[in-house]
Amino acid sequence: FPGLADVSISQDIPVEGEITVPVGSHSPDEDYSTLDEPVKDTIMRDLKAVGKKFVHVMYPRKSSALLRDWDLWGPLVLCVSLALMLQGGSADSKDDGGPQFAEVFVIIWFGAVVITLNSKLLGGTISFFQSLCVLGYCVLPLTVAMLVCRLVLLAGAGTISFIIRLIVVGAMFAWSTLASTAFLADSQPPNRKALVVYPIFLFYFVISWMILTFTPQ
Amino acid sequence: QGGGSAVIDMENMDDTSGSSFEDMGEMHQRMKEEEEEEAEGEAGAGEEEDGEFLGMKGLRGQLGRQVADQMWQVGKRQASRAFSLYANIDILRPYFDVEPVQVRARLLESMIPVKMINFPQKIAGELYGPLMLVFTLVAILLHGMKTSDTIIREGTLMGTAIGTCFGYWLGVSSFMYFLAYLCNAQITMVQMLSLLGYGLFGHCITLFVTYNIHFHSLFYIFWLVVGGLSTLRMVAVLVSRTVGHTQRLILCGTLAALHMLFLLYLHFAYHKVVEGILDTLEGPNMPPFQRVARDIPVVSNAVLNTTAKGIALTL
Numbered sequence: 001f002p003g004l005a006d007v008s009i010s011q012d013i014p015v016e017g018e019i020t021v022p023v024g025s026h027s028p029d030e031d032y033s034t035l036d037e038p039v040k041d042t043i044m045r046d047l048k049a050v051g052k053k054f055v056h057v058m059y060p061r062k063s064s065a066l067l068r069d070w071d072l073w074g075p076l077v078l079c080v081s082l083a084l085m086l087q088g089g090s091a092d093s094k095d096d097g098g099p100q101f102a103e104v105f106v107i108i109w110f111g112a113v114v115i116t117l118n119s120k121l122l123g124g125t126i127s128f129f130q131s132l133c134v135l136g137y138c139v140l141p142l143t144v145a146m147l148v149c150r151l152v153l154l155a156g157a158g159t160i161s162f163i164i165r166l167i168v169v170g171a172m173f174a175w176s177t178l179a180s181t182a183f184l185a186d187s188q189p190p191n192r193k194a195l196v197v198y199p200i201f202l203f204y205f206v207i208s209w210m211i212l213t214f215t216p217q
Numbered sequence: 218q219g220g221g222s223a224v225i226d227m228e229n230m231d232d233t234s235g236s237s238f239e240d241m242g243e244m245h246q247r248m249k250e251e252e253e254e255e256a257e258g259e260a261g262a263g264e265e266e267d268g269e270f271l272g273m274k275g276l277r278g279q280l281g282r283q284v285a286d287q288m289w290q291v292g293k294r295q296a297s298r299a300f301s302l303y304a305n306i307d308i309l310r311p312y313f314d315v316e317p318v319q320v321r322a323r324l325l326e327s328m329i330p331v332k333m334i335n336f337p338q339k340i341a342g343e344l345y346g347p348l349m350l351v352f353t354l355v356a357i358l359l360h361g362m363k364t365s366d367t368i369i370r371e372g373t374l375m376g377t378a379i380g381t382c383f384g385y386w387l388g389v390s391s392f393m394y395f396l397a398y399l400c401n402a403q404i405t406m407v408q409m410l411s412l413l414g415y416g417l418f419g420h421c422i423t424l425f426v427t428y429n430i431h432f433h434s435l436f437y438i439f440w441l442v443v444g445g446l447s448t449l450r451m452v453a454v455l456v457s458r459t460v461g462h463t464q465r466l467i468l469c470g471t472l473a474a475l476h477m478l479f480l481l482y483l484h485f486a487y488h489k490v491v492e493g494i495l496d497t498l499e500g501p502n503m504p505p506f507q508r509v510a511r512d513i514p515v516v517s518n519a520v521l522n523t524t525a526k527g528i529a530l531t532l
Contacts, residue, residue: 103375103376107375117306118313118345118348120306121306121309121313121345122345123314191316191317192316192317194317195315195317195320198349199349199352202349202352202353202356205356206356206359209356209359209360209363213363
């Protein structure tokens with residue numbers, strides 16, 4: 001090929017470099033390796049994480065696992081189950097006597113967002129989603145109370161059942177508030193804990209009120 | 218040299234400022250000399266190095282520097298825009314800077330009318346207390362609505378409670394701020410929100426007591442005493458910040474009327490009326506409140522039917 005004989009590189013401009021593809025070292029990269037595992041393993045790992053957080057809520061100790069690996073699966077499951085159980089508490093079929101599904105959903109999430117913003121504005125060190133995660137998980141005792149209330153209401157709707165329901169809901173409400181306070185109040189300056197606890201108290205009070213006044217027809 | 222010349226001879230002007238023409242000329246000359254020195258220096262350095270076309274390198278370096286500069290500016294602008302979006306929450310931060318003792322003190326103070334109205338009273342521009350009071354009022358209202366078996370068809374209990382309380386706080390605050398602007402009162406929007414919010418403390422106490430103990434006379438006593446005290450406090454603070462009798466009257470009359478009427482509305486609209494204690498409303502007229510649960514569309518349907526019948530009769 002005579003035409004190509006003239007191709008030459010000017011001697012002034014040196015051309016140098018390396019044409020090597022860096023072979024990635026086989027470091028244990030988790031994201032890469034979890035793509036190949038079976039779906040059952042992924043689901044079981046997430047379920048175990050959610051279950052561990054449930055245990056943390058029921059026995060609130062000063063562990064940071066709930067805060068460090070936050071996830072919103074647990075709060076979603078709890079919120080949906082609570083809203084489903086609160087359905088159908090109305091006098092007629094067309095009536096709005098009880099809270100609708102959307103109402104419960106919006107109250108829980110909107111209330112959690114307001115409390116989170118409030119604690120951040122008061123100078124809290126916890127992040128937005130961590131706080132949402134804690135508040136959502138601490139709805140677990142109230143969901144248990146709702147289950148118990150529905151079972152008690154199957155037996156009858158008299159004064160004794162109301163007293164039982166009142167005691168159960170009251171105890172679970174106190175448990176929820178104490179559990180969330182144990183996690184959230186630590187992130188505040190010590191003299192402002194009361195300012196953060198009060199909205200949490202109101203939030204769980206409203207949810208407990210919705211549970212206690214639920215009467216299926 | 219002669220009078221009547223319209224041209225001002227600048228050279229003869231005694232101008233001692235630094236920007237006279239002579240000085241400008243001097244500065245310009247000095248700058249040109251410096252540039253020439255720099256060019257000479259660069260050229261000299263360029264001659265020393267071999268094989269480097271300094272002119273081209275100077276240009277390429279300058280271009281590269283400009284591109285890098287532009288990229289940095291764009292990046293900085295994007296980052297500052299994102300930060301200002303996040304920093305919107307920081308605008309509210311100074312209004313939440315309170316201690317629990319301060320909140321408690323302000324709650325108690327909101328029931329004590331001030332005596333000195335001759336010089337402006339201090340209003341704390343804080344939003345934590347009022348916000349918490351509005352939410353507490355929502356919770357109390359829900360409790361009252363449930364115990365009175367209020368059934369609201371075209372909405373939800375929760376939505377009505379939140380809408381009523383927040384609507385009152387924000388709406389009446391804005392309206393009063395507008396009136397204060399018209400009447401030349403010295404009060405800012407945040408202060409107005411704070412004042413009205415703390416005034417809701419009296420409402421919370423009254424409703425909390427009277428939703429559980431259903432005595433009409435008890436409610437009226439609470440309405441006058443507790444509602445009256447918190448209204449007097451707000452009115453006194455506003456009066457101390459306004460000049461002029463007419464303006465004071467307008468502002469305080471409006472605020473007092475709205476505040477007291479709101480408490481009355483909250484009590485009667487969402488509260489079970491027990492039949493035997495209707496002594497204040499009995500008379501030849503039909504009592505406006507029925508004993509059954511409030512059922513809005515039935516009333517509106519009845520109104521529609523009677524109106525239609527009336528129109529049909531007249532036609």
